[in-house]
Amino acid sequence: MGLKAALSKPFAALVVKGINKWKKNAVSAQHNILTQLIDSAKDTAFGKDHNFGNIRNYEDFKKNVPIRDYEGLRTYIDRVVAGETDVMWKGKPEYFAKTSGTTSGVKYIPISRESMPEHIKAARNALLTYIHETGKVKFINGKMIFLQGSPVMHKKNGINVGRLSGIVAHLVPKYLQKNRLPSYETNCIEDWEEKVDAIVAETFHQNMTLISGIPPWVQMYFDKLAAQSGGKKIKEIFPEFSLFVYGGVNYEPYRAKIEESIGKKIDAIETYPASEGFIAYQDSQQDKSLLLLAKAGMFYEFIPADEYYNDDPTRLSLGEVELETNYALILNTNAGLWGYSIGDTIKFVSKNPYKIMVTGRIKHFISAFGEHVIGEEVEHAILSVANEEGVGITEFTVAPQVSTPQGELPYHEWFVEFSAAPKDLQAFSKKVDQALQKKNIYYFDLIEGKILQPLIIRSLQKDAFVNYMRGQGKLGGQNKVPRLSNDRKIADDLSSFTIRHEGEQQGESN
Structure with a gap:
């Protein structure tokens, strides 16, 4: 066992101890976050326009801050993109995550110096929680691949702009950099098929132990590996491959084909990252539901999905939700998104702790x-x-x-x-x-x-x-x-x- 693998177990135990503490007090943690968010943004343009100085509780917040999607917040976001300071959050964002919307065209999601560490911490904790539960650490000594967008960024009014996965690529902890593939040069290839071919060439003879990405594109990678090897299973190409980390879509439609390509069942961790924030991850191999991150710089609201298009839909905080009800997820973040409809629907399958399943898109x-x-x-x-x-x-x-x-x-x-x-x-x-x-x-x-x-x-x-x-x-x-x-x-x-x-x-x- 290498040094990193040996140290990971006690570190995982320490991190999980902290997670367990807030898991038991998730509702309280959420209301504390709301108070902190309002206090931090009360002197911004948005805070002044929405009476943040007089908001004392969630009921006050609902009266002053309406639910809006990207288009609804666009007048404020455009001011941030133009380089104005103290608009939705104090100062300027550290980054813009550039995404494509069906109705809004290109969207610029602000990422602040307060919100960015939460993305990194959540991704790290998903792995540490797995280590603590299973005791499996061998994958740390091998090579890890993250199929992601290009890390190339450009500046817009002095702020770095890129895809979320590309931004995160610059912030991977140093202790993981030596194990990480593909190379920066390969990761910068824009054409996806050319990029996957380059990744296959770069990884084919490596000791790959962890593979991460959106399932359909991981399947493309596996198909190209199989073709390169003359039809071998992934377990033959990468004998030490033991952990698959994924997000973005429900794994179940892809599970059978991916496991057939691998040639065996494999441990998997589902994550729920979004440009707006890292929302949840699977914290147990015995349970496919996702732990809602109640202490990650975001205050969540929930609207019953069948009321979403009503003029005055019910808005609920975490302590008011019911199990097995389909909710539209609303975010208030430490990057300055307020009453923001992310477009996803979720349902709670547990309230002790609060665990969710992603059920779809409100518009899909x-x-x-x-x-x-x-x-x-x-x-x-x-x-x-x-x-x-x-x-x-x-x-x-x-x-x-x-x-x-x-x-x-x-x-x-x-x-x-x-x-x-x-x-x-x-x-x-x-x-x-x-x-x-x-x-x-x-x-x-x-x-x-x-x-x-x-x-x-x-x-x-x-x-x-x-x-x-x-x-x-x-x-x-x-x-x-x-x-x-x-x-x-x-x-x-x-x-x-x-x-x-x-x-x-x-x-x-x-």
């Missing part, structure tokens, strides 16, 4: 007829049946089909790329539809009431989603295919990749 749903089907429901429906049937799913997305021939009912249209296709697509589709009806009572009522016909699955060609993302200029990095759309844009683009099957269902296209 289907409700063409009032069914409000969400990501968690479609993932459960198809994966539960796929697991029973031995079917492999590479990727999928769902959209409503309203424009049907006269006399034919509308339906939900699923575009699925199978790694192991069902023997009978129609029978498989029927089972998925029944599973979705069990998860969503509104969908059940629409099927029973003959408002909708059962869902239809379109089988897609191999690499359809990779080719689609390439065509959109969104291959790799932090980009993800939405599980659900309430329009036909993605569905219509994917239609050119469909495979025609014999005996197709009613409503199938040529």
